[in-house]
Amino acid sequence: MTRKLLPLMALLLAGCKSSPEAVSQSALLIRNVQIVDVERGTVVENQQIAVDSGRIVQIASQITHPERYPVIIDGKGAYAVPGLTEMHAHIPSPPVSETRIAETLYLYLARGVTTIRGMLGHPYHLGLREQAKKGEIPSPRIFTSSPSLNGNTVRTPEEAMEKVQQYTREGYDFLKIHPGINRAVFDSLVAAARREGIPFAGHVPVDVGIRHALESGYASIDHVDGYLEGLVPEAAGVKPEDNGFFGFRFTTLADTAFIPELMALTRKHKVWVVPTQSLFERWFAPTEADSLLAQPEMKYMPEATLDTWRKVKKQYMEDPSWDPEQWKAFDALRLELIRRLAAEGHGLLLGSDAPQVFNVPGFSLKHEMAGMRRAGLSPTEILRMGTLHPAQFFGQESEWGSLEEGKAADLFLVEGNPLEDLGALETIHGVMLRGRWIPREELDRKLHEIAANAASDDPGGQD
Secondary structure, eight states: OOTTHHHHHHHHHHHSOOOOSOOOTTOEEEEEEEEEETTTTEEEEEEEEEEETTEEEEEESOOSOGGGOSEEEEOTTOEEEEOEEEEEEOOOOTTSOHHHHHHHHHHHHHTTEEEEEESSOOHHHHHHHHHHHHTSSSOOEEEEEEEEEOTTTOOSHHHHHHHHHHHHHHTOSEEEEOTTOOHHHHHHHHHHHHHHTOOEEEOOOTTTOHHHHHHHTOSEEETTTTTTGGGSOGGGOOOGGGOOGGGGGGGGGOOGGGHHHHHHHHHHTTOEEEOOHHHHHHTSSSOOHHHHHTSGGGGGSOHHHHHHHHHHHHHHHTOTTOOHHHHHHHHHHHHHHHHHHHHHSSOBOOOOOBTSTTOOTTTHHHHHHHHHHHTTOOHHHHHHHTTHHHHHHTTOTTTSSSOOTTSBOOEEEESSOTTTOGGGGGSEEEEEETTEEEEHHHHHHHHHHHHHHHHTTOTTSOO
């Protein structure tokens, strides 16, 4: 062989890697797919994805001896997308039935969500997390918060320290902060969390304030909580506790000149933000409840839940302090904060606060993505919020978050290119969870069953 042929042969071999010598019975091969590279924002065409023992073992334009694979899936030109992460999920807990809890987890999974961060922990969730990890239940990978730490559950510094130690000992992944905690108790909680090495995330208590919260080192601040209040100058002379729904009453007092300072603090202290914008555009927006309840995904929620959502929204709309024109200004301010946090902050994470008011698990992410588009983010940036960024947040970017050899085989196949149109994420051919392929037909059968249970208010339903 001449020397000038050697580089050519090397190139050919690079594009046609040999298959592993041995393939287990759990192995499968996805052929003829376009791979969405979320890190680079590009598509790699005509690829084959070899999966074995729950991991991607090879990605190549050609794979020799495909007949070694017990299962071959023809992608037929579909796009392979890394599994999504819902970073503000809620998992039901007892007394809700095990059936309904399992159905909730499946609703996430059916929409390509392969990882969830549960934001209101319960001892029951610790067992679910382990079952999901072992593949004993069809469920996304679970990270779970502690039970709520709020003004009622931690009233003294001593009580805060005890709760932090308890929840760390019990094995929760992080602490959930809710409103009502005064600053002295909060500082004690933060000190204890640092000693125990457990992160904390969630709301910003009014007495703490956004600047002190950022300096205290939240892992994530959810709902963009506290930022609007942080735009109100001291000269306004308002009481912080009069802020209303996430600062709504302070909308007209906000001074956007303070935004650069808050962005710099967010970046300096490496605090991620989960906007949950869909919650504000659906629950708190001047939209008729019946128009939201008419959306197709509502059939997966029990009538009792839908009725509760209808009543809660009505209460907000009838509150004398709520004004649709002020909501428009409030919404515009939130979108500006989200846009600036994406460009100048530490980073955004995708989360919709499901199943909360009018947000159905899994399905609600399309509404959250639409909100991010309204804020000016590109499809690529939004996909990173639900794939790469969560993996980085958990320090597991070598395990999942993108489609690469050696990483977990968490992905789903869609009809079109989501980097051009996020609507393509709605055309799911099937979902792969840690190497287990769930075809469209199986997803549809289970979804039909969930809808039937919801329609009959089956005991498995949530109340």
